[in-house]
Every structure is written in C-alpha cells, then in structure tokens.
Amino acid sequence: MTAQPEASGSAAPERLRAVQARNAPGPRDAIAKRAPRKWSLAWLGLVPFFLFAFAFMLLPTVSIVTGSFQDGQGAFTLVNFAHLFRADILGSYLITIKVSATTALLGGLLGFLIAYAITLGGLPKPFRSFMSTFSGVASNFAGVPLAFAFISTLGRVGFVTVLLRTLFGIDLYGAGFNLYSFWGLSLTYTYFQIPLMVLIITPAIDGMKKEWREAAENLGASALQYWLRVGVPVLLPALLAAFILLFGNAFGAYATAYALTGGLINLVPILIGAQIRGNVLHDSQLGYALAFGMVIVMTLSILAYSWFQKLSSRWVK
Amino acid sequence: MAFLELHEVVKSFGRNTVVRGLSLSVEKGEFLSFLGGSGCGKTTTLRMIAGFETVTAGAILLDGSDLSRVPPNKRNLGMVFQNYALFPNMTVARNIAFGLKIAGKKGGEVAKRVEEMLELIHMGDFAERYPHQLSGGQQQRVALARALARRPSALLLDEPLSALDAKIRLRLRDDIRAIQRALGITTIYVTHDQEEALSISDRVAVMREGRIEQIGAPFEIYNAPGTPYVATFIGTLNVLAATVKDPSKGEVVVEGQTFGTGKPIGDNAGGDIRVSIRPEALTAGDAGPNRLKGTVQNVKFLGSIVRVVIRVGSQFVSMDGFNDPSLVPPRIGEELSMSFAPQACMVTKPEAAPLPIAAVDEEETAEA
C-alpha cells in the first residue's frame, strides 16, 4: 500500500498512542464491590423438600440402622449381628444373592443383545422407539401382576406347561421344574431385568462412536476382533454398572417374591417382611439387623455402580 | 496407468444421488485434496475408496485391481477420521500397534515399528498415555501414526483438522505434508477449507454436487479458475456487475468507469456481464493501466493483510495489501484510486455461464 500524502514517519506512532490512551482502564472500569450474597433466604426455599426427605426417607433408614444395634429394651448390643450368622439367616442371604446374581447375569446378557439389536443391529427405525416404550412398560410390570402372569404361563396348569405336554410330550413338572422354586423365581425376575437392562445400556451403546468400528476395520480387524479388542472393553464399565444395578434391583425385590412364592423361598426381603408382620419368627431386633445388612448391600452396590459409571463416561462420551 | 483410479463412480442413497459419475486418476506418491462445501460428495467418495460405502455404479481400481470385491478390512488403506477415533481403552502405543497385531506380526517387530511411528510424530514420551489424556492435536497425530504403522498403500484423511484449533491446525497440516513427503505415500485429503487444500496439495479437486468442477495444481486452481464456482470458492474474489462497452477491444464499464480487460468479449455492446478481480491484484494509487475510483468504506486488519473495502458507485471492491506498520491506512470516507492490470480481470456471464473465448489457458474443467 502506498503512503498517503499527509503521512509522515511520526504520524503512525502518534496514532497508535492515541488509540492506546482511549482504551486505557479508567475510573468507570473500577471493579464494583459486589453485594454480599443473600445465602440464608435462598436456602429457605429448600426447606420443605429436605424436611420431607429427612422425615420420610432418612429418618426411617437411620432408625433401622440404630435399631439393629439395640436389643428389645433399647440398650446397645451387637447380639443382632451375631444372629445374622445363624445358618438359616446366612442361607437366606446366600439364596438372595444367588437369585440376584443369576437374574442380573441373565437379564444383563439378554438385555444387552436386545439393546445391541435395536441400536447397532441395523433394524428399521420404528423398532427402536417401540422397544424403548415396551421396555419402559415391561420394567414396571413387576410385583403381583407379574407373578400371576407367570403362574398362568408356567404354573402347574399354565399355558406353556400344558402346551409343552400336549404338543411336544414334555412334562415340565415331572422333570423337576417348579415355578415356585429358585429357577421359577429367577425366570420371573428376569422378565423385568431384561427391559431394565435395555433402558440402561442403550445410551452407552449409543455413545460408542461408529468410527471406532470403521477404524478397526480399516486396520484389518474382523467384526469379532473389533468386539473383543475394542467394543467389549470399552463397554465393560457400563456393563458392570448395569449388572450391579440389576443386582440391587433384584436383591431388594419383595412384591414379586411375595406374590409368587408367598414366603416359601426365604429371601431376605421376605424374611424382613415376616418380622414386620409378626410371624412365627417374630424378632424385630433381628429384623433390623437383616434390614441393616440389606442396606449395606445396597450401599455397596450403589458405590460400585457410581464408580463404574464414572469410568464408563470417561471413555464413552 | 495411475495408482488409484476412479471410473464413473456413482453413489446413490435411495433416490438421492450424492456422487454423479466421478472419474479421477491419482499418481503414486501424490497428495490430492477433495475440496468442497458440505454435501458435495467428497466424504462419500473417500468412504467409497476406503470401503465403508458401497459403490452404486462405476469402479475403483487400486494399482490395477478392482476394489469393489474387497472388504474394507482387507484393502490395506490407512484412514484418519475427523474425530480421531482412537480406541479409548488402549494406550497410545497399543493404538498404534493395533493394525500390526491384527496382521499377526510378532512382538519384537511390533514394538520396533511402534517406536518408529512415535518418532515420526514426535511423541516418543507419550507411549503409555491414554487418548483421554491427550489434546486434540496429539490424538490426531496418534491417529495418523496408527494408520501409517501398517505401511498402507495409500493414506485417506477425512477432514482431519476440522475439529482442532486454528493454530494447531496450521502446525499439524504442515506436519502431515512433511510426513507424507518423507514416506512418499499416495494421499487423498478431504477438506472444506480451501486455504488448507491449496497450501499442502499437489493437486486439488474442487467438488460440487457430486462432480469435480476442476482439478489441478493449487497455482492453477487459484489463478486460472475454470468456472465461476471455482473462482468464488477459492480465495476471495471481487465480482463486479458491468456492461460491455466495446466487445472487440474488451472494454467494459463499471459504475460509469471504463477500463479494458485485455481480451475480446464474446458478447454484444451493452450486454450484462460480470468482471472478477482478486483483491491482491489491486493496488492503491493512480499508476494504472486500469483505474477505479471510489470512497473508502472500511479498513480491516486481517493480520498480515490489510483489506480496504472501497465503495464504487453502488458496489463494493476489496483491495488487499501487505501490512506495513510505517504506513498509515486510509481513512474511512477518503477518496481512493485503485490500479490494476487488464489481465487480472476475469469476465463471465451472470449466473455462472461458461466462459467466453480465449479467457483461460486450457485446463481441465468439470470432469465428465
């Protein structure tokens, strides 16, 4: 660019200085003192919520914990915890853990496969929203109606039982199957575990970048190699988190077991229920210890769950 | 025969045709860029070469053999994605080693190659880091190393720098070019950034609506654009409405001011035309041979370039010059004269009609 007629060597620095002077911080730029934050009033607005949560959620839970450390007269004791190690109580915990772990695994695996099918499986779009809605409904279909449904299906004169006998000559009950047993209960629980898994794991699968698959293919990997080396490892934290959630879900379940087996199978929730209702084994202090044990299990579950969730979100953004 | 050839490649998604009969020859060791706006088909074409999209019609040949039968994991082409796509569960070293492990290479050989690659991208200390611990630029470099580790026959890059900050982008693109030169690997690079394409490519293919508008060296594309689309897409361009004054002498009138364009115009006197001039072809002053007078509307500092926007009648002309701190920029409202050479003018019909006679040196225009 050629110089303008009135430009001289000193004009430019002068203009620069003038511009700098104009933009220098002045009195009006002085940082205004901020008014002190009105803390107390804002917190007041949360009182109703916290009051309610405290009164009807925290207090009851804490009272269970304190109750487990007390005897019938209210004195401090650890006797209830000793009772937890009675053979029958331990057996109860064991079977509850078995049911929870089994249904978490079954529900987790099948739920994952279904979730995979509706996300990456190449199915037409409407399928996904249908399965999501259905999963939402099915995961809520628990408790008494579910028990009835399975009785109608796999009970002694259930639909499938009869069908298998008349069409295929298979005698389920003769072969030792019983709906009101461990496997019957597990099968029933799995009915809501699968959709719960679908709902939980679908976002995680969505979060997997399709470019990972393409990059792996580009580098020579087959589909199996991709899943083994990249897909499953990346999903593992999310899968473990989901498994733990399913486990906790089954562990605390009362209604379905109650409606299906009526107390036949001594799950921990059933045992607790029996204490509350004052049945033969009525020993409410023991009930508190049982409940406390359950609270421990749930707390450990939720901690493990959050840890795995955090891990998962680091990779699958 | 060229190393990579595309013959009349067509790609349709249902009734939507995204790539329309594209033909192309890429030489071994060449760095070719696909340049265009979104939807022009550049990424789709790249993905067809990589094998992630099927070819609706036409053929893709690599070193003479047809690629359409070959699944993507057997094509031995290295691909770099826009969002890096590093495997989050693996360290940098294991990411780079991935392709080698799949190919069944032994541990010692793999380790040696990984080290070579880390040296190439200057990230020797990062071997045990995980992708989420790296910046965007670092991740992309690892992605590049990962793609090159297997010594692929060609390198495909899909807008690799779009997700990065401007400064990193500049540095990384030079690195990519340097590595490509050092390895002599045939490279196809997709981008929407024309400055990027021009600065690192051997040839640039400007794409539009599924076709190649023009393909050529950056110098040609910029200085001798084959179509008005290419002219306006590449760099900045002043496009002025003008009327023909004397067709045989190539004289035109812009806002009442007359000048010559150096070559005859295939139109009648009084005809409506467009005259295009690059901003850097204009200089301030009366020197001529062509002159345009106007009023300074705006002065923009673009870093090393100072762009003066001058109002000529009802139109605006941008004039670029190098920044010089000792010079005073023109004031807004000042009267200013611009000078330029007749050869700097490109004359076209309005609405992107084909160029008139003898306008441009013979260059490949849109590939059929």
Place this chain on the structure above:
Amino acid sequence: MSSRRGSRLVFSWIWIALGLVYFFLPLLATFLFSLRAKKGVLSFLAYQHVFADPKFLQTFGFSFEMAILTVIIGLALIVPTAIWIYLKLPRVKPVIEFFTLLPFVIPPIILAFGLIRTYSRPPFAFVSSPLLLVAGYVIISFPYIYKSVDAGLRAMDLRGLTEAAQSLGAGWPTLLFMVIIPNLKTALLSALFLTFAIVIGELTLAVLLAWPAFGPYMALMGRNLAYEPAALAILSFGLTWGAIGLIQAITRGRPGGGSNLGGTH
C-alpha cells in the same frame, strides 16, 4: 460388505424375536388363562367376577385416591424445589439429585420397615394414618417425578425464559403460572401418569402398613382363586401400558419427555 450387514441384521432379528416371544408369551398365556373361567368355553366370566366384586372397586378406589394424593404432594414438593434450585442455587443441584435417587437404593421393604419403626411410637404415632402411606409413596416416586420435571425444565431453558420475562416486567407469580408451568405441562403429565402406574399396583408398602389397597387385594385373590388373578393381571398390565403409552403420546416430538425407567417393588 452387504453380507456383513446382512449377517448383523439376521443376528439382530433373532434376538428381537426371542425377546418379543419372551415378553408376549406370558401376556398371551395370562390372557388366555383369564378367559377359561367357564369350563370348556372362552369367556369373560373371570372379568365379570372381578368387576362384580365390591372389594375390587373399593380397593381400586382406595389406591386411586392414594395415587392422586401422592401426585399432588409429590408435584407440590418437587416442582417448586426444582425451579428454585435452577434459578437460585444451581450448585445445590447435585445434592438434590442425589436425594431424589436415594429411593432407588432404599427398597420399599426397608422403607416400610423404617416408617413403621419411626412412626409407631409417640410423639409421632401416626403409623395408622393413610398419610403415612402417601408419604411413603411420594418417596418412592421421587426419582420419577424429579426426572420428568428436570427434563422439562432443561428443555425449556428456564434461565433464559425467566430473564426474558423479568426484563419485560413480570413478577414471580406471573412467571410461575404464565411462563413456567404452561411449558412444563408435558413433563407434569408424564410424572402424573408414571406415579399413577407405580402407586396403583404397589404392594410392599400397602401390605406391610396394612391398608386395603389394590395390590394386597390382588395378592389375596391370588391365594384363593385361579382365573380371576389372571384377569386382574391383564387389567393391571393394560393400565400400566395405557399410562406409559399416554406418556409417550404426549411427549412424542416434544422436548422434555420424562424417562420411564422402571424396576421392581
């Protein structure tokens, strides 16, 4: 390449088919079972028995009332709180969210136990008040109500609308009733239907606190009768499906649809 896509598709269809069979077979079986009350003939006799039973209407009505109370109290508690933390104390949000998720961790059996223990002795001896049941229900539905409301608030850019309304001179009541609530309609309806679905069939709290609710009624039927329970199950399922279906219908296409994560209780 199409063969790879093809095999993936086959794989997907297999699992979807299996899943659908697993889900619909019990429903089908239950429905058919419920039609078998009259020997040798398919009829709706079981349903007739159910509807003719006065206890059915009593218990269903009771649970219905409980559900309404739960919805009212739950929304009255959570909606203002959610809005409050959005506008005034955003840093407290994680704490509130934690509290609303706690009910997932505390199974209803534990909650029932704790409520009984805490509130069966003076000075808080209202274990025999139905309000305790409602309180328990509110706690159980905390996560669902909060998630719906939160999604709704997030989708409506609460802060932006508030600032716009305030800059135009609106006071708090105007803001609440003319700006926020109307935009929350979808989320509120979601929360409503979800809570209903949960409360109507709830068993644990109802049976342990000894209330004549629909859940215990169904369980009682299951002890003694064969076909009526199946009919009840179908009705219950239809109700849940209807509620969730309604939620999906009103949230379709609109941002702020609530989640319908379920579980067992």
